[in-house]
Amino acid sequence: MATIQGVYLALFGRPADPAGAAFWSQATSGGADLSAMLAALAPLPEYTGRFSGMTTAQQVDSIYQALFGRAADAEGRAFFVQRIEAGELTLSTLAVNILDGAQGTDATVIANKLATAERFTASLDTAAERAAYVGTGPADAARSFLSAVDADPASIPPQSVIDLAITAIVENFGGGKPGDRLEFVGDDGKVSIGTFQALDExxxxxxxxxxxxxxxxxxxxxxxxxxxxxxxxxxxxxxxxxxxxxxxxxxxxxxxxxxxxxxxxxxxxxxxxxxxxxxxxxxxxxxxxxxxxxxxxxxxxxxxxxxxxxxxxxxxxxxxxxxxxxxxxxxxxxxxxxxxxxxxxxxxxxxxxxxxxxxxxxxxxxxxxxxxxxxxxxxxxxxxxxxxxxxxxxxxxxxxxxxxAAYSGDFGRMEWGxxxxxxxxxxxxxxxxxxxxxxxxxxxxxxxxxxxxxxxxxxxxxxxxxxxxxxxxxxxxxxxxxxxxxxxxxxxxxxxxxxxxxxxxxxxxxxxxxxxxxxxxxxxxxxxxxxxxxxxxxxGAGTPPGPGPGPTPIADDFAGDATTAGRLSPGAAVSGVIESAGDRDWFAISLQAGTAYRFALEGATAQGLADPLLVLRDRNGTIVAQNDDGDGTLNSLLDFMPGRDGLFYLEARAYSTETGAYVLAASRAPGFDLPSNGTTSSVLTPGTPEIDVLDAIGDRDWHAIDIVAGRTYEVQLQGAGSGAGTLRDPLLRLYDANGQVFAQNDDTFGFDSAITFVATSTTRVFAEAAAFADGYDGTYRITLTERGADQGDVPGNGTTQETLVAGGRVLSTLESAGDRDWYRVELNAGDVVGFALQGGGTNPLGDPLLRVYDGLGNLVGSNDDANGTLDSQLQMRVTQSGTYFVEAAAYADRSVGSYLLSHSVLDTGGPVGDLPGSGATPVTLAPGVLVRSTLEQAGDDDWFRIEAAAGQTVRVALGGDGTNPLSDPFLRIFDAAGSLVAFNDDFGGTRNSYVEFVAPQAGTYFASARSYFDYFTGDYALLLVGAEGFSAEAAALQGLAAASASGAEWFA
The missing domain is CATH 3.40.50.200 (Peptidase S8/S53 domain)
Incomplete structure (x- = not known):
């Protein structure tokens, strides 16, 4: 059986430090066994870092090399690789097993190394030597020293050589002062985000x-x-x-x-x-x-x-x-x-x-x-x-x-280490x-x-x-x-x-x-x-001193780029100086989507800038708007309403080569509310969501839509229910060119509203964003989708050209009793997929019935009522890649009305492999698609790309998975610049992680899958929660494997 010194040799390839040897000697004499020692030492980066980037076979060879000075024989390597990859052995238990099982020459090597290690540890007998034998450098030096010992008795160093090796460590890494290891004293406990998991907080x-x-x-x-x-x-x-x-x-x-x-x-x-x-x-x-x-x-x-x-x-x-x-x-x-x-x-x-x-x-x-x-x-x-x-x-x-430390605000309940x-x-x-x-x-x-x-x-x-x-x-x-x-x-x-x-x-x-x-x-x-x-x-009695050793003269008050220290908040003003020709001063300002702002740049009263020029830039420095002479003067005036939340920069400069002082102010723009008539300045573009605001109870906003005869359009109005805004109960109306209502919807998806219509002429119509009973105010998102020319009723057979893609949904209608609509869908073998059919629109289908057919038209699955409702849901594991058809119908072919059909891929079947811990990741998450991978070593960090629209609520779940589950996942979300926007460690009474945040702007975000404190390794599954109608969050937090837990082909 391995000794304490043997465990240090097996795991770290070096002699034990005196404090560690004494601690484990006392612990084992008190009843603990070496398994407790392995459990405590094996997760340390000194051990796991030895195997960074190695295959399993290379890891086995590395252990053999450290113990015996040679690679493993082919048969032994294959045996241990199989046991590790089957989850029957860990690297730490493998190292000790190899040490214990050494025979012949290998056993002589181990005996010589252990004898040398014991003398090395005992020779660390002064405070300076013990203090110096800490950290990466001394450990590497001791490993190198011990690696020279082999089966030859002549390789065992005399005491004088051991003393020289320790003296070198003290001189190179020590400092001769007593004291144990230092640890930084920040963020050293587990943090629960409690009630403040939202991005804004x-x-x-x-x-x-x-x-x-x-x-x-x-x-x-x-x-x-x-x-x-x-x-x-x-x-x-x-x-x-x-x-x-x-x-x-x-x-x-x-x-x-x-x-x-x-x-x-x-x-x-x-x-x-x-x-x-x-x-x-x-x-x-x-x-x-x-x-x-x-x-x-x-x-x-x-x-x-x-x-x-x-x-x-x-x-x-x-x-x-x-x-x-x-x-x-x-x-x-x-x-x-x-x-x-x-x-x-x-x-x-x-x-x-x-x-x-x-x-x-x-x-x-x-x-x-x-x-x-x-x-x-x-x-x-x-x-x-x-x-x-x-x-x-x-x-x-x-x-x-x-x-x-004191708190700087109310963060709710906080649990620390x-x-x-x-x-x-x-x-x-x-x-x-x-x-x-x-x-x-x-x-x-x-x-x-x-x-x-x-x-x-x-x-x-x-x-x-x-x-x-x-x-x-x-x-x-x-x-x-x-x-x-x-x-x-x-x-x-x-x-x-x-x-x-x-x-x-x-x-x-x-x-x-x-x-x-x-x-x-x-x-x-x-x-x-x-x-x-x-x-x-x-x-100093409040008076600045005269000439003398005062501060160095300042060449410029504010930088003219994103490094500026200048900041401005809506409702505030700031003063500055254009000190020289060509000087430009930038001020960072955070703006909210749907809010109208006015920015004013004026020359100061004394020694003022004669002709200011004001420029507004986005977070990347790109010019968004600018103004030279506003309101009939040489001063600058700019009104602006952002379509998304985010950081912007205001640039103050002179029109020409003028210099002088200025005042820059930011305020809410007067009278900028969208009108509720055909004079609106807002024109919706298909595929581009717009964020706006109902400023007060009773407010209504009109948005123009230019339509083409024969094409199908869908308008969605979303608020607080979907996390797209703060408007509690949106109400959507459509008006023709004469201002007459031709369609209205209140609740299609929860409290959100949607209308699908076919254009009968090429003209301009208007979408009105309002609140139910005009009783609410708040921000909202309105989106126009164009679906091409109307081909009449969707066919109820394999001739259909209508398609349904993963993560997509369609809103359509069964026009008459007995009507059935088929949608073509491409599925991949090994995937677990899901479909949901529910009533929707202004005249919802009363009792939907969902069926799925293979490419030959053979029925392979169906569902009528799911989860105690009349809506239908179906999940399946695909056994053969190819074309399938999804049928939207009514129970007993009796009902008519509008329906919402959605499709999601819940599990792609196999792992994605190791990924970089940066924005270079090649994997983009799709809504509802379960992705599996592995943290191969302590400190491993896998990133996944997420594309989100401004104001979109993004929900991500991370959990242990497979035969070697990651025991304590830690999930973080970063923006495109690499800045942390949200994180979670433990959620819902489990060790799994779940994050929900609202994307402040459209673009790329990244989900980081790692372990708590970078200690653990293992398999995990990651889910970007997607389609309505699936309990994806619940499945995710129960291990993220619910979709593949059943041996059945179908499970509704």
Whole structure:
């Protein structure tokens, strides 16, 4: 039977670390067996990462090579491949089985390696050596050392050689300081989205955090318009940073690094020569400080960033890494004008007495304090564990500011790791997880789910005191800008802490918190940017200093591209200056579909811009509209109604070479409501949905439709029922050219309305969007579909030319008793398909009957009543590819009326193979089509493309599947830019995931299938919920395999 050292050899190919060996020795002596050890160690990235990109056969050979220095023999390889692929063995149990079964020369190799490994572990007998033997670099060095041992007794190294190998590890990776492994302290618990799974709520997180601490109000105050961190630098010690992320500015010199990232260095044992983030944590923290992306604007969007990587991709590191990074900060503080350093990391302990750092960092913290650098450190996320006042010891050093976490808004119920629960949440309530201490004077900042940059050019949501600390670090940069402007100097760390604390908002722990911990009852300070700024001005009696060491002159106030820090909200105004000929200032603004806006650009009263020119651009920078002279003046005036939600940019510039100050304002456009008569300006285009709004109860909007005689048209009006808008009960009417109603519908699909008609002449008609009984207002989506020339009644046999495609539906009519309509459909062998037939339209078919025929006209399935209704549903597994026919009929051929027929593919039958974790994915999800694949290794991430219309409700389900089901799926949704828009871990009391969101604009989105915390592997199934009439969500959340669970060919 394998020993503890044998398990380390089998899984990792290296000697055990002393702490791990001691822990498992105690655990096994207390009754645990090695299966518990395997279960704990096998999911670790150090093990699973060994097999990245390998076939099963290559994985078996890799294990043999690590243990015996040779590949597996052909017979043994085939045997183990078969057992692994049959699910009878895991890689971890295979490795131990091979080790235990070694015979002959192989057994001698194992004995020699184990003897050497035992001596190596025992030789790690000083604090410096144990601290150095942590992370990727030391592990690789130890593996290389052990790989030289084989069956030859001469290959067993003497003690002097072992000592030299350990000395090299200390010199290359250590730092000689005691301390265990560091872990970052953000997003370290499982998060349940509870009641806030909608996109709008998720997207509001980052805006709420800056608004809560007053940054938005500070930016709107002309006195502080230049206080964005420009000219100063903040250092971040973390997992690395996305070096070319647009949130940190453009890469003007093309060196592969955003221009505001002025330095990036790797101090870890990875030794890969780059500080590129592979974890997301460091990029997220850095962007909270200094992002200039208007989607998640940082506290100081003009600040320079230095990122020093001290944590590896798995979030771990050593205090030796941290110490060397802090020494670099001290040595380079003046050269880079460093004003703050942020450490969102810690050892996971809890102390309640201020004391120098016990990990050898106290002298660096003191030196940074003396150099004028404010150091912010996360207090830790283990309050629920300790339930006692305190900080992680790194945040208890007297020369740092320990920052804890408060909520920035109401996110509903929040469940965090380790059983920590906030039953309800609200702005300025302390988070259940955040460590806090009255004795250590915890400073609070927003730390719940905060949107920020990820490591792939997009964004992610993370939560923890890790996210609170960078708010304060960014505030240091803002404060120093204000101090330079009004005092002519920088604040000392003591002055900064004083102006922040004496002007903070006071929060009491336990007055309104609703959590499952014992609250301290202490009062804490939460930062307030505006009050801090006023206090800084008061230090200098409010007068900007004369010539002297003031801030560097600013060449331009706002950038003329998407990196701009300028923001504008409807109902607000902003001031700016065109400083030179050709200058252009951009302002990001979020607009809602169906709302009419007016934008006005005017020269300011004093030294005003003489002839402004206003341009509106979409999120890609493409010009949408522009105006030069509006309302009879040289000023610019522009009215605009977007057809979809989204981000836009307003560009202020001069008509020619003029310079001067200006004011740009955004407001609701007066009198822009669509009329309810033939003068409407809205003309519907087939296939292009339009989003508009009924502004008030009783409002009605007309949309023109140009029709051609003989063609069939369908008009759909959708509102809240389908998630296409907020209008509760849409009512659709059609008017002819003379204004006379010729068709009307209230409820066809739930509360949504639809009308299908054949044009009898070529003319213009009008669709009226209204509400039932004129009793509601709200947004709606109206869509026109053109179906070509009418061919009369749909044939009831195989001569039909009408087709039905997967994910499609058709609205038609049985005109007389006995009428039957056939639709041609192409099906593929192995697919599970579904059909649904229900009454619809203005005269719904009373009792539909659904039949399916093969290509020869033989009946292969039918259904009359399904799910306790008169509607029909049918599901089948296709055994032979080819043409089939779907028949819409009435029970006993007695009924007449309109019907809705839909078709969906529920399961494509086979896996899609490994997929990239990026927008390069080749697979596009179709509504109702079940897709199967596998996460082959820990950290695997498979992306799927989704095409959605603006305002469309998109529902996606992810679950474990097959004989080796993924045990804890984690589902994320990204937009085309790679920014996270929605996510879910556990849903409906299961480990499966389900996301429902409203697409803010038409275009491409991506569904990411991965495991929780990237720990697990296994098979999964993914479903884009589609056709009406199928309980796709229920099937998905019960394992996503309901459609193929039956052995029957048909199941209705």
């Amino acid at each position: 998720v997207g509001a997180f980052s805006n709420q955090s800056t608004d809560l601490i007053g940054i938005d109000r500070l930016r709107a105050d002309a006195r502080f318009s230049e206080a964005d961190g420009r000219g100063v630098t903040v250092v971040v010690l973390d997992t690395g940073i996305d070096l070319d992320h647009p949130a940190f500015g453009p890469d003007a010199n093309g060196d592969g690094r955003s221009d505001r990232i002025v330095a990036a260095l790797d101090f870890t044992g990875e030794n890969d020569g780059t500080a590129q983030d592979r974890n997301d944590h460091g990029s997220n923290v850095s962007s909270i400080i200094g992002s200039s992306d208007p989607r998640f604007l940082g506290v100081a969007p003009g600040v320079n960033i230095i990122h020093l990587q001290v944590l590896e991709a798995n979030g771990g590191g050593s205090f030796g890494y941290v110490e060397r990074a802090l020494q670099w900060v001290v040595q380079n503080a003046a050269a880079y004008n460093i004003v703050a350093a942020n450490l969102s990391l810690g050892p996971g302990d809890n102390v309640n007495v201020a004391a120098p750092s016990p990990f050898g960092l106290a002298d660096e913290f003191a030196a940074m304090f003396s150099a004028g650098i404010v150091t912010t450190v996360a207090t830790g996320n283990d309050y629920h564990t300790y339930q006692a006042a305190g900080h992680a010891s790194l945040a208890a050093d007297p020369n740092v500011i320990g920052v804890g 380790g059983g920590a629960i906030d039953n309800t949440t609200a702005a300025d309530r302390l988070t259940v997880f955040g460590q806090r201490s009255g004795a250590l004077e915890t400073l609070l900042a927003p730390g719940a789910l905060i949107q920020g940059a990820n490591a792939q050019g997009g964004s992610t949501f993370q939560g923890g005191t890790s996210q609170a600390a960078p708010h304060v670090a960014g505030l240091v940069a803002v404060a120093q800008n204000i101090a330079q402007q009004y005092l002519g100097r920088l604040l000392t760390p003591t002055e900064f802490e004083q102006v922040v604390r004496t002007n903070a908002v006071r929060l009491v722990d336990g007055d309104d918190e609703d959590d499952n911990v014992v609250n301290t009852g202490a009062t804490f300070d939460r930062v307030d940017a505006v009050a801090m700024a006023e206090a800084i001005i008061a230090l």
